[in-house]
Amino acid sequence: MKTLLNFSLLTLILISACKKESPTSINQVAYQVTDIDGNKYDTVRIGSQVWLKQNLTTTHFRNGDSINELVDSASWVNAQSGAWCYPYGDSAGYGKLYNWYAATDLRGIAPSGWHVPSDSDWTVLMNYVNDNSGHLKSTNDWIYSNYEGDNLTGFTALPAGYRASGIYSYEGYYAFFWTTSSEYSNGIFFHLDYGDSFTTESNFGKSFGFSIRCIQD
DSSP states (O other): OHHHHHHHHHHHHHHHHHOOOOTTOOEEEEEEEEOTTOOEEEEEEETTEEEESSOOOOSBOTTSOBOEEOOSHHHHHHOOSOEEEOOTTOOTTSOOEEOHHHHHOTTOSSOTTEEOOOHHHHHHHHHHTTTOGGGTBOSSOOSSOOTTOOOTTSOOBOOOOEEETTEEEOTTTEEEEEEEEEETTEEEEEEEETTOSOEEEEEEOTTOBBBOOOEEO
16 A cells, blocks of 8 residues: 555656646736836746847947947948847837847847847747747737737737848748857847747848847846
8 A cells, every 4th residue: 555655656746747837827027127218118927937028129238328220221231230220111019120239249238137038048938838939929910820829928929020131021920039149150040930830040140130039137
């Protein structure tokens, strides 16, 4: 009888250890974060992490230094320091697009107590949602389709598209987020597609303009 009890207890422990937390168990964090420009962001806890619910939209580094707004194509492509631009059409609520230099500048672009995520931070998030990007996507704003976009986590990813070689592309179809990580001479980013539920990690040139979503320190 004692042996059977011990075996049952061991089985229960093993099952509990293997059980994965459901991405549907959202713990909304009841406070806002303010950046150096006074922009306010909502926050959300997803598993062990706390993320901003909106894309970054600041025009200054944390110490107050300005980030250059670059409009013309030549200046954007040739920039070797932090720069930002509006998404195509200046869509309200999409935040701004930044090059990789802005995302990684040592002066810090994230609000105090927050940082631009590394590829490891993003990997933790994707493991939590079982690599289903639909749990991260907003339930609207995606123009063509929003494959399995249910936003169960509250992350509310928006399809701001990107800027490449001075050209704006794919607003309404794709969401691109910079990380602080790099591979060879490129910056690493995560990409959500309107037409599937997968999230792709890849790397592009550091002059590309992508969204930034911050994570708590």
